[in-house]
Amino acid sequence: MSAMELDTPSNYDGLAYSMVIAGHFHERDTYSTVRPEGMSDWLITYTLGGEGYFEADGCERRVKTGDVTLLKPGTPHRYGTPEGKNWHFVWAHFTGGFMDASLLPHEALTIRHIEQQALRDRVYHAFRRILSDSREQGAYWHELCLCALREVLMLLAKQETSEFDPRVEETLYLLAQRMQETIRVEDLARSVGLSPSRLAHLFKENTGESIVEAFNRMRIKQAALLLAHTNRNANEAAHDVGFHNYNHFTRQFRKYTGLTPSEFSQSVRSKEKPRPN
Structure with a gap:
């Protein structure tokens, strides 16, 4: 050149x-x-x-x-x-x-x-x-x-x-990538170059939620989509988004949707238009 x-x-x-x-x-x-x-x-x-x-x-x-x-x-x-x-x-x-x-x-x-x-x-x-x-x-x-x-x-x-600090944005991206994994705040903090306490404070300040709360909300939202648009049952959807304890999944699902997984699935089915013969 x-x-x-x-x-x-x-x-x-x-x-x-x-x-x-x-x-x-x-x-x-x-x-x-x-x-x-x-x-x-x-x-x-x-x-x-x-x-x-x-x-x-x-x-x-x-x-x-x-x-x-x-x-x-x-x-x-x-x-x-x-x-x-x-x-x-x-x-x-x-x-x-x-x-x-x-x-x-x-x-x-x-x-x-x-x-x-x-x-x-x-x-x-x-x-x-x-x-x-x-x-x-x-x-x-x-x-x-x-x-x-x-x-x-x-x-x-x-x-x-974006209204969020870039390090909070990166944390949200990492959570979305690792939905099926066990998340440790220490690992996330290391990835974005902050101490665990500083990341926890900054995340809460930006989003209004703790990292765990945001992660569970993300998981439940994905599980709800699976229940509404695929043939996955509640146990399968729970596993797909990283919940290995079904009772914990049910509690979190009710917390964020107001319904149990079975109630949610029934609600979705009741709204479906009947298919013509």
């Missing part, structure tokens, strides 16, 4: 209408890209390590691990690796016309930092799918790339609109 890449929108005009172009770079401080007329498509980058910089509207901004950057079409810019640094990142060019406008920022240069490790992992895996699908270009490759890009943009939007 050359030390300097000078591009104009014409480089992408033939591709932007139908292509997603992606890459995975690990660059030294000789790397710099300059586009004085901007691009005809969007550029999204995700920094995996090291440090990079972006210049737009006469302002330089640095990006580090966990930063997602979006450059709007038509924005004159320059980006690269700062002196004495290395920059490890993934990137993709895409056309905004194929994306929900509400997910795209209005600013010329947007940088969003992701704190949660679970969210970072989801964004990274989405980029991995973009990379593999755009290279393979098998059946539905373009649609698959766009779906992964939408996932990244929706995760960013979710983070921006």
